[in-house]
Amino acid sequence: MKLPLWFHRFGSPPYVYGLANSVAPWLGGAGLILVAIGSYLGLAVAPPDYLQGDVYRIIYIHPQTAYVGMMAYTLMAVSAGIGFIWHIKLAHAVAVSAAPIGASFTFCALVTGAIWGRPTWGTYWEWGDPRLMFELLLLFLFLGYLALRASFDERDKADRVSAVLAFVGIVNVPIIHYSVLWWNTLHQGPTISRLDAPAMDTAMLVPFLIMVAGFTAVFYWLLLRRLQGEILEREQGTRWLRDFVRGTAA
Amino acid sequence: MTASVLSLELSELELKRGDRLLVSGLSFSLRPGQLALVTGPNGCGKTTLLRTIAGLARPAAGSIRLGGQLVTKLEPIDRGHIAYQAHLEGLKKDLTVRENILFFMEIRGVSDSEHEVMQELGIEAYADRSLRQLSAGQKRRVALAVLKLGGAKLWLLDEPLTNLDPEGRELVSGWLNQHLADQGMAIVATHLAAELKRPGSLLVEL
Amino acid sequence: MAGSAFLSILRRDLRLAFRRVSEWANPLLFFTAVAGMFPLALSPDRLAMSPGEGELYGLQSLGIGVLWMAALLSSLMGLDRLFLNDADDGSMEQLVLSPAPLLSIVYGKLAAHWLVSALPLILLVPVFGLVYQLTADAIAMLAFALFLATPALTVLVAIGAALTVNVRSAAAVIGLVVLPLCAPILIYGARATALALDAESAAQPLYLIASFTFLAVSLGPIAIAAAVRVGLE
Numbered sequence: 216m217k218l219p220l221w222f223h224r225f226g227s228p229p230y231v232y233g234l235a236n237s238v239a240p241w242l243g244g245a246g247l248i249l250v251a252i253g254s255y256l257g258l259a260v261a262p263p264d265y266l267q268g269d270v271y272r273i274i275y276i277h278p279q280t281a282y283v284g285m286m287a288y289t290l291m292a293v294s295a296g297i298g299f300i301w302h303i304k305l306a307h308a309v310a311v312s313a314a315p316i317g318a319s320f321t322f323c324a325l326v327t328g329a330i331w332g333r334p335t336w337g338t339y340w341e342w343g344d345p346r347l348m349f350e351l352l353l354l355f356l357f358l359g360y361l362a363l364r365a366s367f368d369e370r371d372k373a374d375r376v377s378a379v380l381a382f383v384g385i386v387n388v389p390i391i392h393y394s395v396l397w398w399n400t401l402h403q404g405p406t407i408s409r410l411d412a413p414a415m416d417t418a419m420l421v422p423f424l425i426m427v428a429g430f431t432a433v434f435y436w437l438l439l440r441r442l443q444g445e446i447l448e449r450e451q452g453t454r455w456l457r458d459f460v461r462g463t464a465a
Numbered sequence: 466m467t468a469s470v471l472s473l474e475l476s477e478l479e480l481k482r483g484d485r486l487l488v489s490g491l492s493f494s495l496r497p498g499q500l501a502l503v504t505g506p507n508g509c510g511k512t513t514l515l516r517t518i519a520g521l522a523r524p525a526a527g528s529i530r531l532g533g534q535l536v537t538k539l540e541p542i543d544r545g546h547i548a549y550q551a552h553l554e555g556l557k558k559d560l561t562v563r564e565n566i567l568f569f570m571e572i573r574g575v576s577d578s579e580h581e582v583m584q585e586l587g588i589e590a591y592a593d594r595s596l597r598q599l600s601a602g603q604k605r606r607v608a609l610a611v612l613k614l615g616g617a618k619l620w621l622l623d624e625p626l627t628n629l630d631p632e633g634r635e636l637v638s639g640w641l642n643q644h645l646a647d648q649g650m651a652i653v654a655t656h657l658a659a660e661l662k663r664p665g666s667l668l669v670e671l
Numbered sequence: 672m673a674g675s676a677f678l679s680i681l682r683r684d685l686r687l688a689f690r691r692v693s694e695w696a697n698p699l700l701f702f703t704a705v706a707g708m709f710p711l712a713l714s715p716d717r718l719a720m721s722p723g724e725g726e727l728y729g730l731q732s733l734g735i736g737v738l739w740m741a742a743l744l745s746s747l748m749g750l751d752r753l754f755l756n757d758a759d760d761g762s763m764e765q766l767v768l769s770p771a772p773l774l775s776i777v778y779g780k781l782a783a784h785w786l787v788s789a790l791p792l793i794l795l796v797p798v799f800g801l802v803y804q805l806t807a808d809a810i811a812m813l814a815f816a817l818f819l820a821t822p823a824l825t826v827l828v829a830i831g832a833a834l835t836v837n838v839r840s841a842a843a844v845i846g847l848v849v850l851p852l853c854a855p856i857l858i859y860g861a862r863a864t865a866l867a868l869d870a871e872s873a874a875q876p877l878y879l880i881a882s883f884t885f886l887a888v889s890l891g892p893i894a895i896a897a898a899v900r901v902g903l904e
Contacts, residue, residue, distance in 0.1 A: 299897075302523070343858055352851045359848035366838040369483040375901045376834055380848065383830060383894045386886070519768060522904045545770045553761030557683070559690040564683075571679040572769045611765075 226303045229455045232446045235439040243436035249429030256422035264419075273331040275422055279430040281324035281350065285388050287317025287434060288353060291360070292385040295378035307374035308449060310381060311364065312441035316434060318357035325350060336401050345394040346402040349387055356384040370449070471532045471546060471618050472496050473518070473650060479526035480513050487513055491527070493667060497618070497648040500641070502658045505671035511654035512552070514671070515621045518652065519549040531619065545573060548617035550625060554608040556596055562607050563592045566614070573615040582610045586636070601628040609637065620644060620651040626660065634660065676771035680779030687756075688787045695787045698748040702792060705741040706799045709733065727804060734803025735813070735864045739857055742792055742817060746824045746853075747845065749788045753780065753832040754899065767903060777892045777899070781825055789821035805868060812867030816860045816880060823884040826891035827852045833898035856883055 224230050257275035264271035291313040298306030328347070329339040341347060360377050367373035395402050415423065450456045473495040480488040487510030495501055503511050516522050518529055520536040529536045531546060539546075556565045566579045583589045586606045596604060605628050612620065620641075626634050638661060641651060645663075653661055658668070688695055710730070757763040766776050793814050800810035831849035835841035859880050863873035 343862075345855075348854065348858075352854070355847050355851040359844055362843045362847050363834060363838075366835070366840065366844065371483070372837070372901070372904065375904065376898065379894055379898045379901060380834055383891075384848075386890075521764060521767065541770045541772060544768060547768065549764070549768055551761050551764060553759075553764075555761035555765035557687060557762060558760065559687050560683070564686070568679060568683050569765075569769075572676060572766070572771045574675075574770060 226305050228305055228308075228446050228450050228453075229459070231305060232443055232459075235443050235446075239436055239439040239443075242432050242439065246429050246432030246434075246436050249425055249432060253422045253425035253429050257419075257426065261419050261422055262416075267335060270331070270334050273327055274419070275426050277324060277327040277331055278423075279426045280320045280327060282427060283430050283434045284317050284321035284324050284350075284353060285391060286431070287313050287320060287438075288357065289385065289388055290438075291317060291357075292381045292388075295374075295381040299375055299378040299382070304374070304449065305446075307378065308442060308445040309438075310378070311361075311374075312438055312445050314357050314360050316437050316441065318354060318361075320430075320434065321350065321354045321357060325354065332401070341401055344400050344402070345398045346391060346400050349391045349394055353384075353387055353391060356380075356387060360384075471650070473619060473652075474530045475518070475527070476530075477527040478514075478517075478524050478529065480510055480517060481525040482510070482513060486525075488671060491669070493669065495619075495650045495652070495667070497650055498645050498665075499650055500645055500661070500663060500666040501650075501652045501669055502661060502666055503652060503654040503669045503671065504656070504658050509671040511671060512623055514669075515549065515623050515652065515654055516551075519547055519621050520544070521549075545615055546618045547621065548612050548615065548619070549621040549623075550608060550612050551623050554604055556604065556607060556611070558596045561593050561595050562588055562599075565596065565607060566610055569611045570614055575615050577614075579614075582613055586610045586613075602630055602633055605629055606633065606636075609640065613640070618649050620649065620653075622651065622653045622655075624655055625653060626655060626657050674775070676775040677779045677782070679771075680766075680776050681783050684780055684783030685786065688783065694752050695749070695791070698745040698788055699791055699795060701748055702741045702745040702795065703799075705744065706737055707802065709737045710802070730803055731805055731809070731868055732865070734800070734805055735809070735861050735868070738796060738799055738803070738813065739861045739864070742796070742821075743824065743850075743853055743857055745792060746788065746821070746828050747849070749784060750828050750832045750841075750845070753784055753829055754836045754902075755832075758836050758902070763899065764903060767900060773896045773899065774892055777829075777895050781822075781829055781892065781895075784829070785822060785825045789817070789825060793817050793821065805864075806870075808870060809864055809868040812873055813864045816863045816873075816877065819877065819880045819884055820856045820860050823856055823880070823887040824853055826887040826895070829895050830891055830898065833895045833902065836899075836902045856880060859883075 253275060258272055261272075263269050291310045294306045294313070295310040297303060298310065325347075328350075332341075333339050360381055363377045363380055364373040367376065394400060447456070475494065476492050478488060478491040479486070480491075491514075493501065503514060505511055513522070517524050518536060520529075520539060523537055531539065531543075534540075534543065536547070557568075560568070562583075563579065566583065570576075570579060580589070583592055586609060588603070588606050588610060591599065591603065596607070599607070605625075609625075612622075622641075625637050629637065641653070641661065642663070644651060655661060662668075710733075713733070754763065757766070767773060796814055796817060797810045800813055805813070827849055831841070831845050835844050838844070859876040863876040863880070866873040866876070
């Protein structure tokens with residue numbers, strides 16, 4: 216399968232390393248600023264909810280972490296798939312970099328969800344609730360991906376076998392998303408859907424979206440940094456890396 | 466892909482195990498009727514080379530083409546052109562000799578009678594005994610019978626003479642010669658190159 | 672060619688299973704032990720689930736959970752057999768190299784595995800349903816739900832087996848991935864049985880199980896074939 220030139224550039228570790236190095240600080244900065252603004256607006260400026268009072272403010276953290284977790288998994292599965300089909304090692308590097316970050320965000324989603332659930336639903340957790348279960352499954356899939364990788368000595372084998380696992384798990388992401396529509400769950404329906412106008416007041420919507428953007432930027436900042444580390448590890452002994460290190464040292 | 470004009474081309478082949486480079490810049494071609502012997506110390510990549518030629522693994526660099534087509538991209542039907550005999554015989558110990566052979570015939574779409582092959586290899590005598598009851602040499606003969614089924618043009622043999630008594634080794638040599646005379650090709654990894662060498666054979670030292 | 676490869680593998684694996692009795696008998700014995708011994712660990716007065724509901728209800732509810740869990744665990748026990756045997760004697764290599772489509776081979780192995788491990792389980796379960804004093808409706812529902820669910824369980828367990836065929840301690844992966852993937856089936860299967868026990872319609876959970884099975888059986892083998900190929904590289 217013939218691939219365009221830009222695709223080949225993205226398969227080159229030195230190019231991607233350099234790109235990540237220049238882009239990451241901006242993403243990090245932007246992310247942290249957005250999160251700061253969003254937090255301030257969400258916690259101090261936005262009005263309290265008529266039903267939930269101040270407890271609702273978790274809406275500025277919880278859905279965002281869940282969203283980032285699902286996005287991370289999608290990124291991981293797609294990269295692993297690309298790496299598997301076209302034998303591009305860098306794609307596997309992206310997948311393995313995304314995994315721990317995605318797992319952390321998913322864990323935060325579960326914890327913030329539990330904190331929110333206690334005052335509103337009366338319980339931290341509900342076994343049998345579809346959305347909760349599939350979100351937990353998402354966490355297990357991330358951990359399973361990493362555990363499966365760890366059980367192989369050869370990195371190549373680890374990449375390819377775990378790619379199959381990552382791909383199998385992708386069905387979970389749409390299931391989580393649609394679980395609130397398909398089943399009767401404790402969880403509320405989606406706040407933002409593509410076609411309808413959002414059901415939230417503007418004063419709440421603005422910090423909500425700012426936090427989405429902020430967390431996403433933070434995720435990609437972390438991803439790029441991890442990816443750089445992963446590239447350094449995989450490219451040990453290559454000429455470009457030796458020159459690069461000597462260049463910086465000099 | 467017609468079987469009669471099959472040839473094998475290896476070009477700038479590079480093989481790795483993990484991060485370790487086993488083989489680099491290997492190129493040769495094999496014509497019908499030709500034999501290639503692969504020699505080298507243990508762990509140098511003989512098995513890896515055979516497995517890569519069989520299409521089980523992808524080389525780190527370079528290409529292997531059978532009849533012009535990459536071995537990793539062969540059509541299922543064309544896969545029948547390659548027969549690979551590994552260290553492990555690929556036979557089920559709990560089935561009898563006959564059951565094993567019949568199974569492979571079904572899988573490979575061979576409709577001949579199994580008797581001929583079994584007779585030639587002298588295994589008719591224990592055709593209905595479970596493989597568990599056979600000696601290593603007898604199991605090897607059964608593996609060879611399976612190899613012969615399906616009429617593959619390219620034989621990849623990994624240490625085919627191990628565990629065989631002199632009579633068995635002679636049988637394999639004879640078999641190999643017959644295959645080559647029938648315009649077949651063979652690549653054999655072996656420590657006993659001397660026994661199998663014949664004029665016109667390639668020697669690949671890893 | 673594809674159809675005959677499926678049948679060839681099916682016949683071969685069934686033949687092999689009958690010659691290695693312990694491979695399929697052990698998981699069933701395990702199921703028997705677990706399901707049979709559970710009531711021994713509980714004293715009768717602890718079985719009352721809520722005031723007014725007698726011990727019977729408690730025993731029945733326990734029975735539903737135990738039987739489903741034991742069925743799931745015993746499916747996991749057959750995991751080794753699926754691919755390890757073929758990997759150990761080199762037959763998997765020969766199958767992958769043969770002209771037969773790998774997908775047909777995978778389906779053949781899955782079918783043989785289901786016939787030998789799930790079918791006896793479905794037949795054995797009613798006996799234990801009686802032990803836990805489930806109603807006839809509940810037992811019938813249990814068997815039917817298992818019949819619908821076990822193909823999905825077989826596929827999910829097979830995915831785990833194919834991914835870990837070369838791995839030393841597959842336990843981590845199995846625990847982290849296969850069990851959670853099987854969890855929805857467990858939950859809905861138990862729910863269907865409980866609904867039947869209460870003489871209510873179990874259509875909803877049954878539909879869900881059927882869709883899981885449909886999804887698993889149509890897409891799973893593709894992943895399994897990919898995992899098998901990668902395992903041989």
